[in-house]
Amino acid sequence: MRPRYIYELSLVLFLCSLSTLSQQSNTAYQKRVLExxxxxxxxxxxxxDGSNAAVTGGEGTEELTDATSTIVLRMxxxxxxxxxxxxxxxxxxSASSSNVDPFDSRxxxxxxxxxxxxxxxxxxxxxxxxYVHSSxxxxxxxxxxxxxxxxxxxxxFGFGGEYTYLFNEKNTELSFNGQVYLDKWNxxxxxxxxxxxxxxxxxxxxxxxxFQNNQRNSYSLGLGFSQIVSSKLQLRLxxxxxxxxxxxxxxxxxxxxxxxxxxxxxxFQLADNVEQLPNSRIKIPISARLNYYWNDYVVxxxxxxxxxxxxxxxxxxxxxxxxxxxxxxxxxxxxxxxYQQSAADYFYAKDVALSxxxxxxxxxxxxxxxxxxxxxxxxxxxxxTKSRFLLFGLKALNLRLAFYQRSNGLNATIVTLGASFVVDxx
Numbered sequence: 112m113r114p115r116y117i118y119e120l121s122l123v124l125f126l127c128s129l130s131t132l133s134q135q136s137n138t139a140y141q142k143r144v145l146e147x148x149x150x151x152x153x154x155x156x157x158x159x160d161g162s163n164a165a166v167t168g169g170e171g172t173e174e175l176t177d178a179t180s181t182i183v184l185r186m187x188x189x190x191x192x193x194x195x196x197x198x199x200x201x202x203x204x205s206a207s208s209s210n211v212d213p214f215d216s217r218x219x220x221x222x223x224x225x226x227x228x229x230x231x232x233x234x235x236x237x238x239x240x241x242y243v244h245s246s247x248x249x250x251x252x253x254x255x256x257x258x259x260x261x262x263x264x265x266x267x268f269g270f271g272g273e274y275t276y277l278f279n280e281k282n283t284e285l286s287f288n289g290q291v292y293l294d295k296w297n298x299x300x301x302x303x304x305x306x307x308x309x310x311x312x313x314x315x316x317x318x319x320x321x322f323q324n325n326q327r328n329s330y331s332l333g334l335g336f337s338q339i340v341s342s343k344l345q346l347r348l349x350x351x352x353x354x355x356x357x358x359x360x361x362x363x364x365x366x367x368x369x370x371x372x373x374x375x376x377x378x379f380q381l382a383d384n385v386e387q388l389p390n391s392r393i394k395i396p397i398s399a400r401l402n403y404y405w406n407d408y409v410v411x412x413x414x415x416x417x418x419x420x421x422x423x424x425x426x427x428x429x430x431x432x433x434x435x436x437x438x439x440x441x442x443x444x445x446x447x448x449x450y451q452q453s454a455a456d457y458f459y460a461k462d463v464a465l466s467x468x469x470x471x472x473x474x475x476x477x478x479x480x481x482x483x484x485x486x487x488x489x490x491x492x493x494x495x496t497k498s499r500f501l502l503f504g505l506k507a508l509n510l511r512l513a514f515y516q517r518s519n520g521l522n523a524t525i526v527t528l529g530a531s532f533v534v535d536x537x
Contacts, residue, residue: 144245145187148534150503153181153199153527161475161521164207164222166301168365168382169461169473171222173521174206191247197239204232211363212302213379220379235262250277258292264362267294271331284337292329298322298362303381310381315374318384318466327357343404353394360388366459366473368466386472388457394420408436418452424477426452444488444511454479475519486513496533503532 161173181199188194206224209231213220225231237260245252251274258269271290277283302308304319333351340346365382367373374381398416405411414430432446455477457470464471488511496504508530515523 143187143190144243144249145185145193148187149185149506149531150534151181151183151185151529151531153179153183153529155179155181155525155527157523157525159515159521159523161517161519162223163475163478163519163521164210165361165364165386165472165474165476166207166210167213167222168367168380169475171210172206172225174225175203175208176205177201177203191245193243195241195243197241199237201235201237202232203235206231208233208363210379211299214302214376219377221377222379233263235260237261237267250281251275252277264297264299265294266297267292269293269329282339284335286333286335286337288331288333288335290329290331292327294327294329294357296322296325296327296358296362298325298358300362300385301365301382303376304385310376312374312376312381314372315381317382318368318371319382322358322360322362324358324390327355327359329353329355345400345402347400348398349400350397351395353392355392355394356390359390359392360386360472361474364472364474366464366471367462368464369462370465370467373462383466386474387470388472389422389470392420392422394418410434422477423454423456424452426450439494440492442490442492444486444490446486446488448482448484448486450482450484452480475521478519480518482515482517484513484515486511488512503534506531506533 155178157175157177157179159173159175162171163169164171164173179199179201181197184196186194186196209226210220210222213222213226215226220226237258239256239258241254241256243252243254253272253274255272256270258267260267269290269292271288273286273288275284275286278285298321300319300321303310303315304317331351331353333349335347335349337345337347362385364386366384366386367380368383371383396416396418398414401413403411403413410433412432412434414428416426416428418424418426418428428448428450430446430448432444435443435445437443455472457468457472458475458477459471459473460478461473464473488509490510491508493505493507496506498505509528511525511527513525515521515525
């Protein structure tokens, strides 16, 4: 499984497009929820660096690059129903993951150098179909979705649904959603802990037993409330409860104990064990979005989330975006995001945890830190879809750039390029 991304868990809200009815005396024309099929393509590139790799016990290179391509096709089945097909592929190269086996390259093993072995790269592929149905009056919307993804050491299967009810002349919206993921590890342990490994070092006796349960299950229930407060102000509140059980530890993340002797092969310190975390976890995020339409050219979008889990993490997220319209076709998107979290009860820096502890990890994603993200984007909108690409008319182009800085030294750059099209019926 690829290393954890820098983005913390956020509440994902599924928004459906709504159309109004045309009123006539004896008959009513029912406008389709989606008039034409739409195609969206997205490419993103992510690069990070740091010196607290969990694969090497909290000390080592975190250099990583990831390139992701996604395609989303939305098709109207009739006036009321939409089928969405979402598929993507993500390829990454990770210096830290390469050190699952630091001795499979010509250079000496070192936590701050990447190995050239097979574990340094992986590919994730996923498929996420969804079906959305709207009632005739467009006041009730329900959806169902499925999800499947696969990479070298991790397989995920999920399914879920959502129900949305609009009332008060569509000024108020209430939504309920649920999701289930039934995942399975193909555990990849550090090379020195694998059966049959022999390095000839006298006295090296790690505290290691392979995990017996390779399943990881996640269940979530969410509630959302949206209100148009005035012609310029819109509010959305959301909360979710997530329960996970099974193998929540990452099998290839090493831990080094303060009360055990250090052993090295070449320049690499051998593991005392891999991280050990509880086999259950409860997460509760609570969020609020407030959008203010300042005028025809500027909109202020604000977001706040408080997060709690029973591992001891508390976090606060604040985000502000101010889209600025430059005429009918171009919009600029300056934005800023601040994140702060406390450490999990089981986090210890390298050589701090004791071998007598029941749970421990040196994954700095679970440490205390603050983070800042600065971003900027530009959108080009082709209102009349005059531009053509094969059988599609161009609807919009989006380019976004973000810089991420974490207080423990991890830095990242994210670039995304997206395009949306409608079927050209001419």
